Amino acid sequence: MEAKQIMFAIFALVIVVFSVLTVTSRRILRAAVSLLMVLIATAGLYFILNYQFMAAVQLTLYAGGIVVLIIFSILLTSQISHKFERIETKKAFFSALAAVAGAVVVITTILNHSFSADTAAAAEVDMNLIGRSLLETGPDGYVLPFEVISVLLVAAMIGAIVIAKKGSPHKDEPAK
């Protein structure tokens, strides 16, 4: 076995185990840490695929940003020692049934489909190419989604500040 295959096996195992722990752990902080492990293993998969930039983005934005945000909100809203009560057996059973049925359908479809690859030579994805593509207006450029996403990010930031702001005008409490 090649080194990359061994690494893939390790990352796949980590992803499967910690995904299940993320959705079943009864302590919320443990679930968040499991999510962090899943996201880091995903970055590892991107490294195996030879997309270093995306792996770095995954590590900084997902594993660094979003998980820290989630852990912050857990600390603000929950008791760390609190354990969730057990899920009702009926609900757990039917949810698992739905998930397994969906997974079986999708996996059979994937395994029965024969994919045909493009024969073009693999492009070397370096920072130079990514930067140029992001700001190019031509057929291979992504300047429109880039601009749209920056407007979306600004809107989301302002929206988040406005929503989470204290002292919104309310009937039974005087505005500040």
Add this chain to the structure above:
Amino acid sequence: MIMNSGIPLEFYLVLATVMFFTGIYGFLTRRNLITMLMSVELILNSVNINFMAFNRFLFPGKLEGHFFSLFVIAVAAAEAAVAIAIIINIYRRFTTINVEDVNQMKY
């Protein structure tokens, strides 16, 4: 089977499928807003793996999948920021973030 450094494409797709439906299961069973948000992050992440694997295996000369997952990550970050602002506001008003106890929309 299409291989890339000894790993067939199907392995990535099956792995992403397992991750996706684990997220679905969590979304259906969890009753805490933050854990539901974590399940949604799992789902988004599995879709990203699919995009990247398709890009590398089927269209190695192009970058569509690469940039699409970049934008998905940006949207996920924006979504998480807004969702957490809403969750904190809900907690301030109801002192709980259990979806079954939050049953008033109008304040």
